[in-house]
Amino acid sequence: MAEVASWMSNRPLRVGLLALVLLNLVFVQISSGVAPHWMVPMFGLTLFSPWLVRMQPSLVYRAVWNVGVLAIFTLLVFDGLRTGVRYLLEDGLILAAFCQVHLLNNLGPRQKPDLLFFNSFLIALVTSFFCQDIAFALVFGLYAFALVWSLQLATAGRTSGWVGDGVRKAAAVLAVTFLVFAVCPRDFTREGLVEETLRESGMVQVGFTEQVELGRSAKTVVSNRVVMRVRMLEGHAGAVPLHWRGASFVWYDGRRWHPDDRPQDAREGSQRTWMQPRAGRLVRGARETSARVSVELHEREHRRLFVPLTTHQVDLDRESGLFFMPQADGSLKFVSSRDTGEPATLRYTLRVFEPDPPSAETDRSDDVRRRMPHLLATHGLPESGAELARALAVRHRGEPQHRLVEAMASHLSQNLSYLLPGAQGAARTLEDFLAGEGGHCEYFATALALMLRSVGVPCRLVTGYASGEWDESRTELTVRSRHGHAWVEVLDPSGTWYTVDPSPSADAAAAEETSWWTVMRTSLSDWWDEVATFDADARTATLAWFGELPGRGARWLGRNPWTALGALALVVAAVSWWVRRRVRAPRAVQDYLGAVRRAGLEPRVGETPRELLERARGAQVKAPALECLVRATEAHEQARYS
Amino acid sequence: MPLPTALGYKALAFFGVLIGAFYAAPYMNLFFLLLSFMGVMAVLSVWWTWRNLAGVEGEVLAIEPAAAGDAIPVSVRASARGRRPRYAVECEITVAGVATPALAWPTVGGDMVGLGTLPALPRGVHTVSGARLRSSYPFGFARCRRAVAAPEQVLVHPAPADLGSARTRNDLLVQICGASATRDSEVGPSGVREFRPGDAPRDVHWKATARRGELAVREWEASTLAGIEICLDLRAEGEELEHALSVVTALAHWARDHKELLSLASQGHRGNYGEGHRPWRELMGYLARAQSLPADAPPPPATSPDVLRLPARGGQHG
Numbered sequence: 001m002a003e004v005a006s007w008m009s010n011r012p013l014r015v016g017l018l019a020l021v022l023l024n025l026v027f028v029q030i031s032s033g034v035a036p037h038w039m040v041p042m043f044g045l046t047l048f049s050p051w052l053v054r055m056q057p058s059l060v061y062r063a064v065w066n067v068g069v070l071a072i073f074t075l076l077v078f079d080g081l082r083t084g085v086r087y088l089l090e091d092g093l094i095l096a097a098f099c100q101v102h103l104l105n106n107l108g109p110r111q112k113p114d115l116l117f118f119n120s121f122l123i124a125l126v127t128s129f130f131c132q133d134i135a136f137a138l139v140f141g142l143y144a145f146a147l148v149w150s151l152q153l154a155t156a157g158r159t160s161g162w163v164g165d166g167v168r169k170a171a172a173v174l175a176v177t178f179l180v181f182a183v184c185p186r187d188f189t190r191e192g193l194v195e196e197t198l199r200e201s202g203m204v205q206v207g208f209t210e211q212v213e214l215g216r217s218a219k220t221v222v223s224n225r226v227v228m229r230v231r232m233l234e235g236h237a238g239a240v241p242l243h244w245r246g247a248s249f250v251w252y253d254g255r256r257w258h259p260d261d262r263p264q265d266a267r268e269g270s271q272r273t274w275m276q277p278r279a280g281r282l283v284r285g286a287r288e289t290s291a292r293v294s295v296e297l298h299e300r301e302h303r304r305l306f307v308p309l310t311t312h313q314v315d316l317d318r319e320s321g322l323f324f325m326p327q328a329d330g331s332l333k334f335v336s337s338r339d340t341g342e343p344a345t346l347r348y349t350l351r352v353f354e355p356d357p358p359s360a361e362t363d364r365s366d367d368v369r370r371r372m373p374h375l376l377a378t379h380g381l382p383e384s385g386a387e388l389a390r391a392l393a394v395r396h397r398g399e400p401q402h403r404l405v406e407a408m409a410s411h412l413s414q415n416l417s418y419l420l421p422g423a424q425g426a427a428r429t430l431e432d433f434l435a436g437e438g439g440h441c442e443y444f445a446t447a448l449a450l451m452l453r454s455v456g457v458p459c460r461l462v463t464g465y466a467s468g469e470w471d472e473s474r475t476e477l478t479v480r481s482r483h484g485h486a487w488v489e490v491l492d493p494s495g496t497w498y499t500v501d502p503s504p505s506a507d508a509a510a511a512e513e514t515s516w517w518t519v520m521r522t523s524l525s526d527w528w529d530e531v532a533t534f535d536a537d538a539r540t541a542t543l544a545w546f547g548e549l550p551g552r553g554a555r556w557l558g559r560n561p562w563t564a565l566g567a568l569a570l571v572v573a574a575v576s577w578w579v580r581r582r583v584r585a586p587r588a589v590q591d592y593l594g595a596v597r598r599a600g601l602e603p604r605v606g607e608t609p610r611e612l613l614e615r616a617r618g619a620q621v622k623a624p625a626l627e628c629l630v631r632a633t634e635a636h637e638q639a640r641y642s
Numbered sequence: 643m644p645l646p647t648a649l650g651y652k653a654l655a656f657f658g659v660l661i662g663a664f665y666a667a668p669y670m671n672l673f674f675l676l677l678s679f680m681g682v683m684a685v686l687s688v689w690w691t692w693r694n695l696a697g698v699e700g701e702v703l704a705i706e707p708a709a710a711g712d713a714i715p716v717s718v719r720a721s722a723r724g725r726r727p728r729y730a731v732e733c734e735i736t737v738a739g740v741a742t743p744a745l746a747w748p749t750v751g752g753d754m755v756g757l758g759t760l761p762a763l764p765r766g767v768h769t770v771s772g773a774r775l776r777s778s779y780p781f782g783f784a785r786c787r788r789a790v791a792a793p794e795q796v797l798v799h800p801a802p803a804d805l806g807s808a809r810t811r812n813d814l815l816v817q818i819c820g821a822s823a824t825r826d827s828e829v830g831p832s833g834v835r836e837f838r839p840g841d842a843p844r845d846v847h848w849k850a851t852a853r854r855g856e857l858a859v860r861e862w863e864a865s866t867l868a869g870i871e872i873c874l875d876l877r878a879e880g881e882e883l884e885h886a887l888s889v890v891t892a893l894a895h896w897a898r899d900h901k902e903l904l905s906l907a908s909q910g911h912r913g914n915y916g917e918g919h920r921p922w923r924e925l926m927g928y929l930a931r932a933q934s935l936p937a938d939a940p941p942p943p944a945t946s947p948d949v950l951r952l953p954a955r956g957g958q959h960g
Contacts, residue, residue: 112649114649114652118653118656121656121676121680125660125673128672128675128676129672129673132671132672136672148683148780148781151782152779152780152781154782155778155780155781156729156730156779156780157730161727161749162729165729165780166780169686169690173679173682173683176682176686177675177678177679177682180678180681180682181671181678184678186669186674189669190665190669191669531671531672531675532671534671586725586751586752639749639751
């Protein structure tokens with residue numbers, strides 16, 4: 001009986017399994033969830049597995065591998081007992097990746113690679129929590145083909161046409177998957193049964209926060225969920241600020257910033273005070289509008305409107321049933337007056353003005369220290385930060401205050417590196433950050449705010465969103481959860497506030513590149529972002545698009561009859577070519593005839609392949625062509641007579 | 643209808659766990675996407691498995707008689723309609739209640755005949771319960787089966803005993819009984835029977851033919867040690883009987899190879915085998931079915947004292 005060969009003797013399957021494990025390790029690598037000192041050995045053990053597997057019969061070899069798995073498992077259990085579920089996913093990823101490498105190097109000749117397949121899918125699934133950008137999409141595309149091929153080879157062995165068949169099947173699976181993804185109804189806002197546990201695990205999502213606390217080291221999840229959409233009504237995109245503030249923080253206790261939650265005192269009557277001339281409208285100061293935009297806000301959890309610092313008028317949608325609650329720092333909260341609930345999306349329009357240039361004055365800190373001492377508090381600033389601030393202040397002595405502010409911000413952005421919380425090498429204290437370890441925007445903003453305060457510059461830390469994701473026509477700005485940001489607002493000696501962002505910005509540099517690679521990468525990223533941020537509205541729009549397709553097609557046909565005829569002719573030609581191709585001789589016969597042609601011979605009537613082969617040997621056909629003819633003859637016999 | 647394989651059941655359990663995790667965790671697009679991928683793969687695999695076997699027909703052409711302990715040759719035909727090749731098709735035959743894959747084709751296209759084997763079986767006539775073509779291509783999650791026609795029985799005759807280097811009948815007898823043949827054999831006619839294809843024209847009995855109106859031939863029977871005469875006593879048990887049957891099988895093979903005749907007499911059976919006589923397959927069938935008789939059963943038919951008696955019980959042949 002002819003059995004499907006064991007996987008050890010099936011070379012394409014061995015290559016397929018090797019590719020699967022390599023792709024799994026690439027998944028783990030792009031998630032940035034595992035340190036390099038774990039990944040490098042695993043990559044090495046995977047690439048060298050074709051040689052290592054020869055030692056498999058050795059008991060010592062197998063024992064070493066098993067001890068390795070047990071050791072890693074024990075380490076991870078201790079880690080879990082020590083830190084709880086904080087690093088559960090990351091540690092699980094390490095164990096799963098090592099188990100894959102272990103399986104690849106220890107699978108016996110008569111064992112089936114079932115567990116390897118399941119584990120590989122599990123790794124792909126877990127890494128999707130950590131990495132949702134285009135890199136995941138590209139790796140997953142390769143992974144889908146590798147998985148389909150490997151399953152095919154494990155089931156059927158190496159059959160003729162397995163490559164093409166595998167490609168077709170993988171493409172079909174991916175196509176139907178995306179179709180199901182687009183049309184299947186589901187609850188996009190489901191919170192899940194274990195959200196509390198996940199929250200306790202400390203896994204944080206990049207986004208707006210009303211709690212700024214340095215030192216969190218939990219893994220960060222980056223979400224592309226759309227928070228706001230901003231559309232131009234008047235003016236141009238350049239007039240719309242990058243930063244949309246939500247809340248400000250004035251007191252730092254050495255670890256955490258405390259927000260300025262005081263409600264606005266309407267009696268103050270300054271240019272910064274919001275006035276409500278009628279229901280649903282807020283204005284402050286009489287300024288000339290440089291741009292008017294409409295905003296759709298999908299994030300209502302924090303009950304805050306996100307507006308730029310230079311907003312002078314806000315109009316809420318009258319149907320919203322909401323009331324403004326201006327805060328002392330100029331931010332806007334809202335409450336609902338309805339008993340029936342709030343709308344899913346908040347709509348409001350803004351008018352922004354062109355910011356005033358910073359004044360040329362150098363200092364008004366004495367006045368501020370008397371009236372707003374909290375804006376100059378430096379508690380929690382390490383000595384290294386204070387020294388740096390003093391040095392910069394000395395260098396820019398006598399210059400306008402804003403020059404010192406810019407210099408300090410530039411120094412931080414150019415000399416310190418940006419890392420998300422939980423990433424390898426990320427700072428856990430402000431002191432570590434100033435010593436050179438990477439940190440995220442909260443570290444940059446905290447360092448700048450405290451350093452400025454130490455040299456008498458009043459300022460506060462602000463959180464909100466900072467997005468430059470304009471569409472091609474630059475009429476719509478998309479703000480996503482991952483655009484959550486922290487920066488500093490400085491009180492100018494003239495009494496106005498202005499924004500300073502010390503975090504390094506990759507967007508500006510990337511926007512200047514127009515190479516084909518950047519354009520392609522951006523397009524792919526944009527497409528994948530559509531998938532990663534797919535929500536109920538997008539699904540409705542997709543279904544509507546499908547529903548309108550016949551009508552749209554009919555209208556297009558009516559407008560372009562000649563083009564339609566040409567397309568139809570192409571389709572007919574393609575179909576007839578495909579039909580003609582299908583009635584061709586079997587593959588083995590085609591290969592045989594091709595080998596005969598390459599040998600420069602013509603089959604004679606009634607001549608068997610063996611007789612032709614003998615004739616070829618007698619005709620002194622060249623060795624490569626003769627060898628090819630021998631192989632083709634054997635393959636033909638095998639296919640024909642089994 | 644495709645049914646899940648062992649891998650398919652594992653995949654279902656794995657998918658169930660992932661579904662539970664999906665609902666336990668907050669909704670995530672990529673989680674849903676990967677679950678959809680796995681679900682679509684499972685559904686399509688069932689469809690592709692069914693489609694792989696659709697339009698494939700087959701038949702077990704023959705299951706050759708085989709010796710006990712030897713693999714049993716099987717020839718199977720499969721044909722696939724249309725140009726689309728079918729992959730990884732197996733033929734599974736159920737013998738004595740045990741389903742065993744006999745043959746596997748990596749690719750099936752058009753009409754194909756393949757040779758496979760069944761595992762060794764003990765001596766006897768085994769019932770073939772059924773035969774099926776099956777496939778779990780492409781992913782091995784589901785398996786589709788299709789019943790095909792097959793012979794009803796598998797004949798497993800005794801394994802021939804080792805006759806060593808015996809080249810003549812005398813050597814054989816010496817090897818088996820330790821005695822020598824004392825007289826030359828002479829073959830004489832024992833009767834007339836109907837003509838069978840393969841009978842020599844010189845054996846035609848023309849008078850009997852004229853009487854009967856159809857061709858008749860003389861049947862020859864060895865009267866003395868001509869060819870090989872065996873008297874088989876089935877009043878033996880276990881190893882003794884099996885050894886005796888193995889010896890008869892070996893003698894039958896020897897006789898067939900040396901174009902000798904073999905005459906066998908036993909309880910309820912008497913026959914001559916060889917060219918012009920009964921076919922060897924019939925003898926193998928008898929030997930496969932032979933059962934032990936109790937000690938008080940009737941003895942085998944009376945034969946000449948010169949006939950080889952089995953089981954051999956010490957110097958029987960004189």
